[in-house]
Amino acid sequence: MLRRRKLAETLFKTVGICSLALGIGTLVLLFGALIVEGAGRIDWQFLTSFPSRRATQAGILPALVGSSLIMLVTAVVGIPLGVAAAIYLEEYARRTWMTELIEVTVTNLAGVPSIIFGLLALGFFVYILGLGASILTAGLTLALLILPVVIVTTREAIRAIPVQIREAAFALGATKWQTVSDHVLPYSAAGILTGIILALSRAIGETAPIVTIGALTFIAFLPPAPFAMEPPFISFEWLMSPFTVMPIQMFAWVSRPGEDFAGNAAAAGLLLVCMTLGMNGLAIYVRYRMRKRIAW
Amino acid sequence: MNKSLAAVREVIRISEPVIAEATVRRRTQHRREQVIESGLFLAAMMSVAATVAILTVLLWESLGFFQAVSLTDFLTDTLWTPLFDDAHYGILPLLAGTMVTSLVGLLVAIPVGTVSAIYLSEFASSRLRELIKPVLELLGAVPTVVYGYFALLVVTPALQKLWPDLPGFNMLGPGIVIGIMILPLVISLSEDAMRAVPMVLREGSYATGATRLQTAWRVVVPAATSGLVAAHVLGVSRAVGETMVVAIAAGQNPNLTWNPMEPAATITAYIVQVALGDLPHGSIGYQSIFAAGFVLAAMTFTFNMLGHVMRKRFREVY
Incomplete structure (x- = not known):
C-alpha cells in the first residue's frame, strides 16, 4: 500500500517534470530551428538590403527602420499616458464609480485580442482621422495596445512603496505632486522600467494589428529622414510615411512558397526572437536586482 | 503697554506682505496641483475612451453590414464567401475554425498546464521554481508570428511523419502550437490559485497520513478549482483571439468542419486575409471584417468576464 503510494508519487513527479519540459523544450526547439534555418542568412547584406524577388538578395532594412520608428512613436505616446494613468489610479483616485469604471476598462483592454485593436485603428485612425496606413497610425495603435501593460506594472511598482514614505513627505509640507514626483516615482523607477521594457518587447513583436491597418508587405524605400539640412532642420514627414515592420516582413516571407524564402523568414524570426527575449531578459534582470537591493 | 502695542503693530506691518505672498504662492501651488491632477485623470480616462472607441467602431461598421445581410x-x-460573386455571409465556418483550433489548444493546455502547475506549486523546490518561472515568461514573450513559422514549418512536417496524408495547412498543428503558447499564462494563473490555498488545509491532510500527491489531488486542487478553471478560461480567451499562428498555418479557406486534420480559416485569419488585400472603404467586404471582429470581441469578452469572476471567487473563499 505504502509502496504503491510512493510509486504514484514518483510517477507524478516524472510526469510533472516532463510537462514542464514540454514548454521549455518547445522554446529550445524553436530557437534551434530558427538558428539552423536562419543563422546562415544573417549578414551585413541582409541587414542593409531592401526586399527583393530573389530570396538571396532580399534584406530587412525597411522593416528594421520601420520597427524602430514605430517603437519611438509608441514609447513617446504610450509610456507617459500609461504611467500618468497609473499614478492617478494609485495616488489620486477616490473610490468612486468613475475609478471603478477606469479599472474595469483597463482589465478589459488587457484581454482584448490584439487584432481588435487593429480594427479600431482601421476604422478610427485610418479613416475617421484620415491618418492612413502610416507610421503614426501604427505607433498610436501599439501605444493603446501596451497601455494596460504599462498601467498594471506601474501600479504594482508604485504600490510597493511604503505609505510611510508618503506620510514623511506630507509631514514636511510637501504637496501631493511633490511627494509623487520627488519620492514615489524615483523609488519605483526600476519597477516602472521593467514594465516599460516588457510592454515595448510585446509591441515590437505584434503583427496582427499592424497587418489589419494595411501595412505594406513589400516596400522598397525608407521613410523621409527626420533631420533636414535647411531650417527648420527637423521634419515630421516620416510620421505619415508608409512602412513595414519586422514581424510583417517575416509573415510575408513565411507565406511565400519556396525553400529560400523560408530561410529569410527564419533569419528575420531569429532577429525578432533575439530582440524580444533580450528585452525580456533585461526586464527579468532589472527586477531581480531590484528585489535584492530594496530593504525598506 | 503702549510700547508693546506698537511692537505688535510693527510685526504685523512687516509680516503682512510676507503672508500675502505666501497666500498667493499657496494659491498658485494649489492651482498647479489641480492642473496636474486633471492631467493625470485625463490620461487615466484614455482606457475608457479606447474601450468606447472599440465598441463604437465595431458596432457602427457592423450595423452597415447588417443592413445588407440578415x-x-x-x-x-x-x-x-463575402468576396465571391455568389456571396454568402454565414459566420459558422469561421466560428468552427476558431473553435476547433482553440479546442485542440485546450486539449494540450489543460493536462500539461494543470500538471505543471501542481508540480511547481506543491512539489518543486523554491530554487527550481525561481528558475522555471522566468523561462516560462520568455516562452510567453516570443512573437506570435514566430510561433506561426514554427507551426507551419516545424510542427506540421513532424505531424506529417505520423500521418502522411495530413495536408500542409491544417488545424491540428496550429492548435497544438496555440496550446503551448497559452501554457505560460495558464501555468502562472493556476499556480497562483493553488498558492492561495491556506497551508492549514495541507497540514491537516498530512496529519491524517496523506502523501503529497494525495494532498495535492484531493485537497489543494478541489480547494483551488475555481481559480484553476479561471486560468483555463482566460487561456481559451487568448486562444480564440490568436491570429498569426492560424493565419500562417491553418489555411485561409473558410471550411465548415470539426475535423482538425483539415485546413480551415478562423475569424482572425479571415480579418488578416481581407486586410492584406485592397478592399475599398465602406464596401460590404470591408464591413464584414468588423462584423466578424464583433463576434470575436463578444466571445473573448464573455470568456474574460467569466474568468475574472471566477478568479475573484477563489480569493474570497478564505
Whole structure:
C-alpha cells in the first residue's frame, strides 16, 4: 500500500517534470530551428538590403527602420499616458464609480485580442482621422495596445512603496505632486522600467494589428529622414510615411512558397526572437536586482 | 503697554506682505496641483475612451453590414464567401475554425498546464521554481508570428511523419502550437490559485497520513478549482483571439468542419486575409471584417468576464 503510494508519487513527479519540459523544450526547439534555418542568412547584406524577388538578395532594412520608428512613436505616446494613468489610479483616485469604471476598462483592454485593436485603428485612425496606413497610425495603435501593460506594472511598482514614505513627505509640507514626483516615482523607477521594457518587447513583436491597418508587405524605400539640412532642420514627414515592420516582413516571407524564402523568414524570426527575449531578459534582470537591493 | 502695542503693530506691518505672498504662492501651488491632477485623470480616462472607441467602431461598421445581410443568414448560412460573386455571409465556418483550433489548444493546455502547475506549486523546490518561472515568461514573450513559422514549418512536417496524408495547412498543428503558447499564462494563473490555498488545509491532510500527491489531488486542487478553471478560461480567451499562428498555418479557406486534420480559416485569419488585400472603404467586404471582429470581441469578452469572476471567487473563499 505504502509502496504503491510512493510509486504514484514518483510517477507524478516524472510526469510533472516532463510537462514542464514540454514548454521549455518547445522554446529550445524553436530557437534551434530558427538558428539552423536562419543563422546562415544573417549578414551585413541582409541587414542593409531592401526586399527583393530573389530570396538571396532580399534584406530587412525597411522593416528594421520601420520597427524602430514605430517603437519611438509608441514609447513617446504610450509610456507617459500609461504611467500618468497609473499614478492617478494609485495616488489620486477616490473610490468612486468613475475609478471603478477606469479599472474595469483597463482589465478589459488587457484581454482584448490584439487584432481588435487593429480594427479600431482601421476604422478610427485610418479613416475617421484620415491618418492612413502610416507610421503614426501604427505607433498610436501599439501605444493603446501596451497601455494596460504599462498601467498594471506601474501600479504594482508604485504600490510597493511604503505609505510611510508618503506620510514623511506630507509631514514636511510637501504637496501631493511633490511627494509623487520627488519620492514615489524615483523609488519605483526600476519597477516602472521593467514594465516599460516588457510592454515595448510585446509591441515590437505584434503583427496582427499592424497587418489589419494595411501595412505594406513589400516596400522598397525608407521613410523621409527626420533631420533636414535647411531650417527648420527637423521634419515630421516620416510620421505619415508608409512602412513595414519586422514581424510583417517575416509573415510575408513565411507565406511565400519556396525553400529560400523560408530561410529569410527564419533569419528575420531569429532577429525578432533575439530582440524580444533580450528585452525580456533585461526586464527579468532589472527586477531581480531590484528585489535584492530594496530593504525598506 | 503702549510700547508693546506698537511692537505688535510693527510685526504685523512687516509680516503682512510676507503672508500675502505666501497666500498667493499657496494659491498658485494649489492651482498647479489641480492642473496636474486633471492631467493625470485625463490620461487615466484614455482606457475608457479606447474601450468606447472599440465598441463604437465595431458596432457602427457592423450595423452597415447588417443592413445588407440578415441576421438569420449570418447565423445559419453554412458558407462564408463575402468576396465571391455568389456571396454568402454565414459566420459558422469561421466560428468552427476558431473553435476547433482553440479546442485542440485546450486539449494540450489543460493536462500539461494543470500538471505543471501542481508540480511547481506543491512539489518543486523554491530554487527550481525561481528558475522555471522566468523561462516560462520568455516562452510567453516570443512573437506570435514566430510561433506561426514554427507551426507551419516545424510542427506540421513532424505531424506529417505520423500521418502522411495530413495536408500542409491544417488545424491540428496550429492548435497544438496555440496550446503551448497559452501554457505560460495558464501555468502562472493556476499556480497562483493553488498558492492561495491556506497551508492549514495541507497540514491537516498530512496529519491524517496523506502523501503529497494525495494532498495535492484531493485537497489543494478541489480547494483551488475555481481559480484553476479561471486560468483555463482566460487561456481559451487568448486562444480564440490568436491570429498569426492560424493565419500562417491553418489555411485561409473558410471550411465548415470539426475535423482538425483539415485546413480551415478562423475569424482572425479571415480579418488578416481581407486586410492584406485592397478592399475599398465602406464596401460590404470591408464591413464584414468588423462584423466578424464583433463576434470575436463578444466571445473573448464573455470568456474574460467569466474568468475574472471566477478568479475573484477563489480569493474570497478564505
